[in-house]
Amino acid sequence: MLKIFLGKLLNLIPTLIGISILSFILIRLVPGDPVLLLLGERGADPAVYAEMQKSLGLDLPIHQQYFNFVYNVFHGDLGQSIISKRPVATEFFDRFPATLELGFTALLFAFTCGIPIGIFAAVKRNSFWDYFLMGGSLLGYSMPIFWWGLVLILIFSVQLGLTPVAGRMSVLFEVETWSGFLLIDSLKQEVIAEDGFEPFLSALKHLILPSIAMGTIPLAVMARMTRSSMLEVLGEDYIRTAKAKGLSEYHVITRHALRNALIPIITVAGLMFGSIITGAILTETIFSWPGIGKWLVASINARDYPVIQGGVLFIATMIVLINAIVDVLYIYANPKLRT
């Protein structure tokens, strides 16, 4: 087991080096001089220019620059945002909890709806409900979420007036950040003592539409995945045995079939982190959600390259690591693969 784990870890190294090279050359591929970009239009004074070039290490040979870049990354230094003049790493971690909170609720929505839909469709295989639900999930899978978010706003905010249009919480409340998750922070005693449960409800209401928009594609994937996984398990001998023992259908499905069907489903779930980020970029732009997705889009429009570089490095590394962990857990959960 340890050997497998170490092997996986060793395998990661070239990929991580590749990612670091990619984000390193990114800023150098951009047309134009990075020094001028950082100094702005008026940075033409040769003395200032040379000083800036030196302070950025851009006068060194390229491989030296790369090693400096990697050294800095390992010391938590990802450079400075051109716009805010704050360290990229700080900016990133300021916004990351907002994206995580939205991601968690979106996945929660996807699981709690997707898995039952998939089970139901598998049990009622080839019935009207099967076709209806699977047609629906194909529709969800094809959904342009930047449009879906707007349609949700149109129905629930504009027409029905049920949910807020943008942001994480009503501006009436101020909640001190502690965990960064507003659903948790707003339940702290000081907050409840001052405003009661209003801030919590406000945060919850703000989460509903973005979570649905972001969770729709994962929901569709989960439903399709659960259905095919369940169908495979339902054809196994031990299911027939369980039925022959006279167990109720409910018992057979929940205790015998679902447990085994869940293994591939959980793997897929672990690999959904990437689609969360994709979803975050679009969903956060629509709902003005102050997370990393909106931040990255704004940085691109403002040509804030250190931010893009840092964001790409962070996100790609995180995805590679999460995928590796899911891989190892999968092997751990499935003894057949432990060779």
Added chain:
Amino acid sequence: MAYKPDRGLIIEFFKELKKNKGAVAGLCLILFFSIVALFASVLAPHSPSELFDNALRLPPIFSEAGTTKFLLGTDDVGRDMLSRLIHGAQVSMLIGLSVVFLAMITGTILGLVAGFYGGLADKMIMRVIDIIMALPSILLAIVVVSVLGPGLENAVIAVSIVAIPGFTRVVRASVMSEKEKDYVQASKSLGASNLRTMLREILPNCMAPLIVQGTLGFSDGILNAAALGFLGLGAQAPTPEWGIMLSDSRAFIESSPWMVTLPGLCILIVVLAFNVFGDGLRDALDPRLKGQG
């Protein structure tokens, strides 16, 4: 002795496909949008860029204030929605076609080389593919666009790069299973060059998964390019592209909802059509999957 598609197999395939009503419906929709795209300038009642000053934000025909002159209403500067949507179909179908073309060629070459030669070539190619796949599709596309600069062509390049890994993996997997088979060994022992063996013997036998991947790549390409357009990184303003039509009309979501709903609906229908058709194709081409997925 090169592989020739068997006529009987093709008929068999269409019989199989016809059983899947969804796939047939998807195919019909694809044909419909292709015809609309091909004859856009004939079918559109007005020019997509013509401004009607006296008809700003006119609602579609099914609302009370709608007129027959503008069947689907007009936008905020008085352009005919229907004409813009029709020309948008042309833009989107062209995007899908270019993305699939670029990604399929690049991805197939990489997959053939990786699968056929194995060893170091395989390791290096798959490492690059791993890195591409480590980045979420939209983020990677955004990164590419931020380097190349916004615009329709650059968005197509970006979305194509995102689509390459799918093709490479599919081709590599089937090359690896095909290359040990007798007919490949026979061709090699007859003295066929590696290039000939790859292109004439192995590639035709990888076609089925490649076609499925191509169909699904079409929908991903259209969806991702529209998302880039929506973020302001793809097609630029006067182009009647559905993604940018959507983002331009966001401010009017309350007063003129049709401006937001119609372009998005078009994206959804086209993407859905390709996905349904691709699903049906996969089931028809790969009998092992029948009744599953």
